[in-house]
Structures are given as C-alpha cells and as structure tokens.
Amino acid sequence: MKPPLTLYLAAPRGFCAGVDRAIKIVEMALAKWGAPVYVRHEIVHNKFVVDDLRGKGAIFVERLADCPDDRPVIFSAHGVAKSVPAAAEARNMVYVDATCPLVSKVHIEAERHHANGLQMVMIGHAGHPETVGTMGQLPEGEVLLVETAEDVARLTPRDPGKLAFITQTTLSVDDTAEIVAALQAKFPTIIGPHKEDICYATTNRQAAVKAIAPKADAILVVGAPNSSNSRRLVEVGAKAGCGYSQLVQRAENIDWRALEGITALGVTAGASAPEVLVNEVIEACRARFDVTLEYVETAVENVEFKVPRVLREPA
Incomplete structure (x- = not known):
C-alpha cells in the first residue's frame, strides 16, 4: 500500500511569455540561418532547455568575443548592456535581441x-x-x-x-x-515606476505558492539554481508558512528522505522550467505515493510576445 498524498499543483507555473519567446527566437534563427547560431549567455536559466537547444545547433558563450563575425548571435532573455549590441554592430554581425519585453x-x-x-x-x-x-x-x-x-x-x-x-x-x-x-x-521625493517592474509572471507564480503554502507539508519548486525567479519561489513558500521548500532541477534531484511522512505536497515551477519536468516530478510522486491531484489556480495568463521582425521575414 502506498501512503496517500494530496499534490497541490500551482497555476500559473512554468514558462512565461518572455521565456517562450526567447526559446522560439533561437529555434527560428536555427531554421532561418542553419546551425550554428551563437547565444550570448544561457537563453533562459534552465539546463534542460539549454541542452535541448544545444542539441539543435545553438552554441552558448559568455562573451561576444567568443562569437565569430559570420554567424548570427542571439542575446539572452535577461537583457544586455548597451555596449554589447554596439560591439556587434561594430563587427557587422547579424544579431537578434531576445530580451524579454x-x-x-x-x-x-x-x-x-x-x-x-x-x-x-x-x-x-x-x-x-x-x-x-x-x-x-x-x-x-x-x-x-x-x-x-x-x-x-x-x-x-x-x-x-x-x-x-x-x-x-x-x-x-x-x-x-x-x-x-x-x-x-x-528619499521622500524618489520617483517609482508607473507600473510595478516585477513582471506579471513572477507575481502570479509567487501568489500561487502563497495560496498553497498553508496547506502543504512541503513544496517542490522545479527550476535551476541560477534562476532568480525559481529561488524566490522557494523563499516565498517558506515565508508563507510551509515548513519545507526544495528547489529541484528534475525528479532525480528530489530528496525523498526530507519528504518522509508528508501527506500534502505543493508543486510549482519557475518561469524558465518546461512543463515536461513538472510532469516528471508528478510521475515520480505517483511511483511512491497514492496521489490525489488538486489544482490551485490563482490567475489565468494569456500574454504573448511577438518575435522580432527579422525572424518573421524569409531568409
């Protein structure tokens, strides 16, 4: 007999519109110009995504100096300093900016x-x-x-x-x-943004975790250690009253000993973690527990960002 487990699945979770767009940009660039296409810094902070794109012909580098002049280069979703596109232009490079809008x-x-x-x-x-x-x-x-x-x-x-x-x-x-x-x-006269700079996806994912935290004995956040928004979800879970929050890259990284004896588990994913990794975690839970899945939806997202025009035009 497997022990019973209520698994609270957060919604929204996983990919946001900016991440979706950035990945699409790399895939479309490969389709348009062929491999290799260079990407300055990980396109998004997720090893699974980066490895997948690497398999398709993307080469990830940390500096523009590591790119040849004659291949396209893509700037990651995180954005770059002004000096980077300026240096690319000085070298007559083809570049595509995947910075999240x-x-x-x-x-x-x-x-x-x-x-x-x-x-x-x-x-x-x-x-x-x-x-x-x-x-x-x-x-x-x-x-x-x-x-x-x-x-x-x-x-x-x-x-x-x-x-x-x-x-x-x-x-x-x-x-x-x-x-x-x-x-x-x-500084009483300091001027703030018209609208919150923290993006809708970060805010929504944190709100879903806050809704789950009081009901869960533990929370698993699927995401990468270098993903800021994923690490914040772990902290938010802990602060919102859940005794134990764990960041896992994939199901194989789950520390099951820490989950012994629990009856309620929250699961979410950072904005750069694909849904396939969430499903992997759910299946790993099903292998050990008699799982009852409950969705906790705190917002509905329907944001979509267009890819740059250069990729919509034929080669």
Missing part, C-alpha cells in the same frame, strides 16, 4: 529618468545578468544597486532630491516592497 520596459524607464537628470537606484541582485544588463543601459555611476533595506541606509546619491528607482523583474514581491518603503522613507 518586460525587461526592455525597465531599460526604457531608466533611460527616460536619466534624460530627465535623475540618478537611478536599482533594486536587484548583484551579478545577475538582468541586473548587469539594466545597469549597463546608463553610464557608469548613474545606477546605484541595492539588494536589501540595509543597503538603502548606506546609500549616498549625488542629489537626494533627484532620484528614481527601478527593480529587477524576478524579485520577491514582499522583499521588494520592504526595500521600496525604506527608499521612500529616506
């Missing part, structure tokens, strides 16, 4: 504030490619990075009266609210 929106926002004479404060994670790309939209020193409310206390801008803030799109909604409150307390 919601990240591009933050880039445009930063440029608009800069043009109005404001210094930017960016709430984000140091070294994350999205943060590097966003800070790289403006000249050195024009974007100050804060990761925590404590960082805000140490902030010394050029002119405290001429500030605006932007955020990385994949942060924890609650942690960011705390940092924004600290910024507004210290």
